[in-house]
Amino acid sequence: MHHSSLNDPPQATPSWSPFNEFQGISDTSFLYTLSDRNACPKCQKPVKYFCYLCFEVVGCPRENVPKVKLPVKMDV
Secondary structure, X not given: OOOOOOOOOOOOOOOOOHHHHOOXXXXXXXXXXXXXXXXXXXXXXXXXXXXXXXXXXXXXXXXXXXXXXXXXXXXX
16 A cells, blocks of 8 residues: 655645535635745735735635635625
């Protein structure tokens, strides 16, 4: 049996994802192609996907960000 190690290359798209359980979620496969951190356009902090301080999408167009409809109202 082969076990993953830190030296193994990352999979482009894992066969299992925690998002598989959500119904109606947008495609997330492009997220696995993002490998670098980018500077937030507002605070310049290097982050991946989005800035935790400014809540800005970083490294990809906002329209590419996956969306899911939640069964409850939530403001972020």
